[in-house]
Amino acid sequence: MKVTLQNIGKKYEGREEFTLRNIDLEIEDKDFCVILGPSGCGKTTLLRMIAGLNSITEGDLLFNDKRMNKVPSKDRDIAMVFQSYALYPHMTVYDNMAFSLTMRKERKSVIDKAVREAAELLQITNYLHSKPSDISGGQRQRVALGRAMVRRPKVFLMDEPLSNLDAKLREHMRVELVRLHKQLGTTSIYVTHDQTEAMTMATKIVLMNAGKIQQAGKPEEFYNQPANLFVARFIGSPTMNIFEGEIRGGSFQSTDGFIKASPSEADRKAVEAYEGKKVSLGIRSERFLTEPSEENVEVEIDVMEMLGKEKILYTQLPSGQEIIISVPGHLDFKENTKSKFGIDQGSLHFFDTETGIRIN
CATH class of the missing domain: 2.40.50.140 (Nucleic acid-binding proteins)
Incomplete structure (x- = not known):
């Protein structure tokens, strides 16, 4: 699915200034787009506007050229993975992954097939009958991804999903997410403050600061041709x-x-x-x-x-x-x-x- 943002702006009630303004961005079908920036730059707000969790003050959000501004989140054909895994502790891994399909009243055979296919892809088949408390942080992250995958969304939205993992596991999960994206071929939009995640995972990076896009393009462009001093200082370690x-x-x-x-x-x-x-x-x-x-x-x-x-x-x-x-x-x-x-x-x-x- 192609995602287009045209002159998007966000202003919260009671505030004089816009949190986001003049956001123009085109995310092509099957892109892995990483929205990068320091804390408070507006990247999560932008992701939530794409998800339909935050309203759009001005501008247009388009999915495959269809205006989505007033379309409810549940009807946008998206799936979101949060920083916190947000798993139900009393449910098994299987039930957590099946939850959205169960709520849709899908047939049990359809649910079982979707859950087991996702579990096999994520290599968590052996943990389907475990509770979240009985598995590791990396495995819980895979369950959260699996829960999103079974819905077969047109767009994956991920809000700093690896930030709770230790350094070694983050490195492993970065590779796994790239492999997963290649296998699924689904448009993915990923928010992070970690430039290493952006440079290693993205097909397209959008670097933000103070509610504005500083540069958008391929990872190598940011390192070799930074658009301004902020980009130059932010990218590179x-x-x-x-x-x-x-x-x-x-x-x-x-x-x-x-x-x-x-x-x-x-x-x-x-x-x-x-x-x-x-x-x-x-x-x-x-x-x-x-x-x-x-x-x-x-x-x-x-x-x-x-x-x-x-x-x-x-x-x-x-x-x-x-x-x-x-x-x-x-x-x-x-x-x-x-x-x-x-x-x-x-x-x-x-x-x-x-x-x-x-x-x-």
């Missing part, structure tokens, strides 16, 4: 290094004078138009070179994190600004020592400091 400065003679020079960088041929014309203007330069941690280059940066290594395949170096310029640098784990670096690093000129990100918008 470690976060992108940002330096303020200006363009002089077609090249960037930081305000403190310690960072100098020349734009690539592709960026040169756009950057030269900002001659003498305030510009911010973004450099990913892995884009510092351990080999000498034309524009070396000398830093003092303050703290070092050993992560096995890589080391994260927290360093400082003489001006005191921190730079985070990622290097392969086998290279030898020591804390409280000075080192020189080059800059990969082909991977620089330039932003208008005043507006925060990417220069390209």
Whole structure:
């Protein structure tokens, strides 16, 4: 099912300002769309509007080009999986999964077939006669997914469904959800504040902040071509290094004078138009070179994190600004020592400091 949001806005009674406004978004059939953003950005409110749990103040919500603004939630052919599993503790796994079909008064044979097919797909067949309290958190999450699956909805809506799981189980369930999505081929809309979930699971990411969409597109676009400074800082771990400065003679020079960088041929014309203007330069941690280059940066290594395949170096310029640098784990670096690093000129990100918008 194709889901389209046209100029969607939400204003709660008694509030002067809109919580959400000017939301334009198109989610294609079979997309796995992740709505990402910090707490309070409006992502859950938007999901609840799509679900019909929150009213729409302005704009139009379309399912396959059919206006859904006034259609009750139960008639939207959706299924929702919440952060809390919301399972009935007195019911077995089988009865929890069958509940929505039982309420529809479906035939027992239809219910049994749907439940067992979902259980087999989710690998919880052995737990159908257990109570929720007798199974693990990951298994309870699968039951919640199974309960949604048996309805065979046109759209899956998921509100931070993995946030209650431990780190190892979250990693496992991310993979399982992607596999499940590929098998079912159902349009899925997934809300999270976790950028790792978004980058690893989504076919499309929608990053929000302060009730507005900052960027929408494929995961790789967010990392390689952030639309503005907010996106640049939000996406990536470690976060992108940002330096303020200006363009002089077609090249960037930081305000403190310690960072100098020349734009690539592709960026040169756009950057030269900002001659003498305030510009911010973004450099990913892995884009510092351990080999000498034309524009070396000398830093003092303050703290070092050993992560096995890589080391994260927290360093400082003489001006005191921190730079985070990622290097392969086998290279030898020591804390409280000075080192020189080059800059990969082909991977620089330039932003208008005043507006925060990417220069390209």
